[in-house]
Amino acid sequence: xxxxxxxxxxxxxxxxxxxxxxxxxxxxxxxxxxxxxxxxxxxxxxxxxxxxxxxxxxxxxxxxxxxxxxxxxxxxxxxxxxxxxxxxxxxxxxxxxxxxxxxxxxxxxxxxxxxxxxxxxxxxxxxxxxxxxxxxxxxxxxxxxxxxxxxxxxxxxxxxxxxxxx
Numbered sequence: 001x002x003x004x005x006x007x008x009x010x011x012x013x014x015x016x017x018x019x020x021x022x023x024x025x026x027x028x029x030x031x032x033x034x035x036x037x038x039x040x041x042x043x044x045x046x047x048x049x050x051x052x053x054x055x056x057x058x059x060x061x062x063x064x065x066x067x068x069x070x071x072x073x074x075x076x077x078x079x080x081x082x083x084x085x086x087x088x089x090x091x092x093x094x095x096x097x098x099x100x101x102x103x104x105x106x107x108x109x110x111x112x113x114x115x116x117x118x119x120x121x122x123x124x125x126x127x128x129x130x131x132x133x134x135x136x137x138x139x140x141x142x143x144x145x146x147x148x149x150x151x152x153x154x155x156x157x158x159x160x161x162x163x164x165x166x
Contacts, residue, residue, distance in 0.1 A: 006050070007031040015043045017064075022046035027073075032057050041065045041088065053077045054098070062086040065112060069093045080105050088112045095119045 005028035008015065012033050020026065021042045027049035032039075034057045041064035044050065053076030054068065060081055065088035068074070077100040078092065084105055089112035092098070098119050104111070 001025045005029050008033045010035045014038045016040045018042045020044050039063045039067045043067045045069045047071050048073050056080045058082050063091050064088045066090040072096050086110045087115045091115045093117045
């Protein structure tokens, strides 16, 4: 079982399925290298001892299903790089202590069901800035817990349907 802080080197491009899933001995900060392109399904799921902020590098294009699910130790902000296109189902589900404003870059074209279910952004009604999506460039996360929301890019007309209830 791995212990301590975790730093992914710049030479790593893909973190595969369950690579660090349920490594409860990991504690402290998680640092992701700047050559990383894919964070696979369940890559860090259940790593409850990881703390601090989650900074997804600009090189990452996809975050898999349940990649950070149940990582309750993260207690800082969640930031995404500018190349991200896909956030998988349950990606940050139950990350209860993430703080701050959730800002989703314009590059994102797919947000999976329940991606932010039971996060601080969900329970505290944090504002979510969604790149070029929606007229005011801001949606309320998640007032009155609707079944789903649809955000539209007013320039291109494209839409993302995001399921909230899980």
